[in-house]
Amino acid sequence: RQMKWGTIATWRMAHDGVVKASDLLAQQAQAGDAVEALIKTVEAYPYYKSVGYGGLPNEEGVVEMDAAFMDGDTLAQGAVGGIQNVKHAISVARALAKYHYNSFRVGEGATKFALLHGFEMTNMLTPRAKAEWQKRLQVLRQQPMTAYDGHDTVGAIALDQTGSMAVGTSTSGLFMKKAGRVGDSPLSGSGYYADSEIGAAAATGLGEDIMKGCMSYEIVRRMAAGATPQAACDQAVYPFVAKLKARYGKVGEFSLIAMNHNGEWGVATNVEFTFSVATADQPAQILIAHPAAEG
Numbered sequence: 626r627q628m629k630w631g632t633i634a635t636w637r638m639a640h641d642g643v644v645k646a647s648d649l650l651a652q653q654a655q656a657g658d659a660v661e662a663l664i665k666t667v668e669a670y671p672y673y674k675s676v677g678y679g680g681l682p683n684e685e686g687v688v689e690m691d692a693a694f695m696d697g698d699t700l701a702q703g704a705v706g707g708i709q710n711v712k713h714a715i716s717v718a719r720a721l722a723k724y725h726y727n728s729f730r731v732g733e734g735a736t737k738f739a740l741l742h743g744f745e746m747t748n749m750l751t752p753r754a755k756a757e758w759q760k761r762l763q764v765l766r767q768q769p770m771t772a773y774d775g776h777d778t779v780g781a782i783a784l785d786q787t788g789s790m791a792v793g794t795s796t797s798g799l800f801m802k803k804a805g806r807v808g809d810s811p812l813s814g815s816g817y818y819a820d821s822e823i824g825a826a827a828a829t830g831l832g833e834d835i836m837k838g839c840m841s842y843e844i845v846r847r848m849a850a851g852a853t854p855q856a857a858c859d860q861a862v863y864p865f866v867a868k869l870k871a872r873y874g875k876v877g878e879f880s881l882i883a884m885n886h887n888g889e890w891g892v893a894t895n896v897e898f899t900f901s902v903a904t905a906d907q908p909a910q911i912l913i914a915h916p917a918a919e920g
């Protein structure tokens with residue numbers, strides 16, 4: 626009988642990557658390799674406006690990307706914030722996870738590391754993304770913009786046949802963000818967390834709010850205490866969303882995915898949320914989640 630494995634990733638756009646990762650995992654690839662391959666598939670696709678190549682730029686017309694990678698066996702983490710001109714931010718993050726020190730680099734320092742280590746460099750601002758930015762500048766002269774306008778980070782979890790887990794995230798962050806703005810995606814415990822003995826979680830939504838609750842760590846902590854991935858997501862997300870609404874006065878979008886070391890998975894969201902999941906018993910499929918009823 627085949628050993629358990631599984632992979633889950635945020636948003637419909639990740640589906641091709643999930644198919645790829647599930648093929649790899651079925652052939653006994655390592656969790657880290659599956660996560661990197663999954664996310665690279667999303668990063669490479671030029672029509673996804675929120676990840677990698679083709680991602681929409683910041684206010685100044687510059688594409689700045691955030692990404693992270695975590696090895697659930699060693700708990701090693703690597704991350705980049707505001708990195709520019711790098712084709713695959715996830716691969717840079719994964720490479721940084723090999724270092725005990727200097728494993729989270731931002732801005733120029735992150736780009737310098739990528740250059741030095743031979744990562745593929747490219748102008749990330751596609752003509753299409755540039756045109757959309759210019760159009761938005763026009764609109765902005767007439768009306769203010771909401772901070773978050775439907776932006777899809779890829780977050781991906783894998784469990785391999787040896788029981789190892791890994792998680793990764795990659796995003797170009799919020800469209801029209803201020804230069805140097807970093808979201809939750811490269812922040813440990815907020816955008817991502819993985820522990821092979823327990824499980825892993827990843828987030829997408831308004832980074833500034835997800836950080837306030839360290840949502841990914843919160844979910845892993847609850848799985849450690851015995852909750853199923855679905856219960857852990859529900860218990861972490863909905864009370865925190867309610868808390869922010871009550872105490873901060875408003876709340877952004879939150880969507881969280883989780884998988885435990887048995888390959889069981891769960892999601893919780895306060896918006897309509899698509900994701901893709903595959904396990905040893907269930908081929909890759911796109912599913913849709915809705916916010917739980919209030920109260």
Ligand code: SD4
Pocket residue numbers: 775776777778796797798799807808809810828829830831832833
């Ligand atoms: C951020 N969490 O930079 C990211 C954006 C995102 O779906 O996830 N969009 O805040």
